[in-house]
Amino acid sequence: SEIADSFNYMVGKLESQVDEIGVMERKKHLLQLDFLQTQINPHFMYNTLASIKYLTWENNTEKASDTINALIAILKKTIGNMEEEITLREEIDLVRQYVFINQVRYGDRIEVEYFLAEEGMECMVPKLILQPFIENAFFHAFQNKKEGKIRIFAKKQRDDLICEIIDEGDGMS
Numbered sequence: 001s002e003i004a005d006s007f008n009y010m011v012g013k014l015e016s017q018v019d020e021i022g023v024m025e026r027k028k029h030l031l032q033l034d035f036l037q038t039q040i041n042p043h044f045m046y047n048t049l050a051s052i053k054y055l056t057w058e059n060n061t062e063k064a065s066d067t068i069n070a071l072i073a074i075l076k077k078t079i080g081n082m083e084e085e086i087t088l089r090e091e092i093d094l095v096r097q098y099v100f101i102n103q104v105r106y107g108d109r110i111e112v113e114y115f116l117a118e119e120g121m122e123c124m125v126p127k128l129i130l131q132p133f134i135e136n137a138f139f140h141a142f143q144n145k146k147e148g149k150i151r152i153f154a155k156k157q158r159d160d161l162i163c164e165i166i167d168e169g170d171g172m173s
Contacts, residue, residue: 029084044101051105067104070097078128085124088154088161092116095130095152102138109147110138120156125163133165141169 048071055064074097077090092114099112112134130152137150148168155162 047105048101051101055104063104067101070100073097074101084127086127087121088116088123088125088163089121091125091127091130092121092152092154094128095134098131098134106138110142110150111148112150112152115151115153117155120154120161123156123161125161130163130165137165137167137169141167144170 048067052064052067052071055061055067074094077086077094095112096114103110134150134152141150142148145168150165150167153162153164153166
């Protein structure tokens with residue numbers, strides 16, 4: 001009887017600890033998401049606003065308006081939306097807005113092509129999973145080469161979503 005009571009006590013204690021670990025993991029994950037959402041680079045914000053200012057000086061109000069709308073879309077999805085996951089379609093929309101803003105800033109010297117299989121577009125992905133790769137390609141892959149392409153591929157393969165980002169940049173040693 002004592003052994004059974006001790007065993008039941010240990011099982012109860014173990015279940016409690018497993019539940020506690022689950023709660024801690026969830027909190028950790030939410031903190032990581034909060035950190036990602038605060039990672040909208042202040043330089044990106046500054047440069048985007050400076051680009052808008054420049055466009056207004058040039059009286060290019062249509063492009064300035066489009067740039068503001070792209071920035072609003074990014075802010076709405078990253079800061080205003082507390083969901084941890086979004087559809088690939090929404091993530092690609094964020095990437096398109098980000099690419100648009102960078103092309104306003106740097107011109108069309110870096111072209112982005114999208115090869116997206118429709119069956120994967122409703123798959124849920126962590127928010128901002130692709131943007132850092134696109135950012136790295138924009139700012140690090142084209143140091144020597146001043147122009148080129150970034151290609152984004154996405155397809156569903158069985159139960160997996162396969163995403164690839166390939167650039168024609170300088171390459172790595």
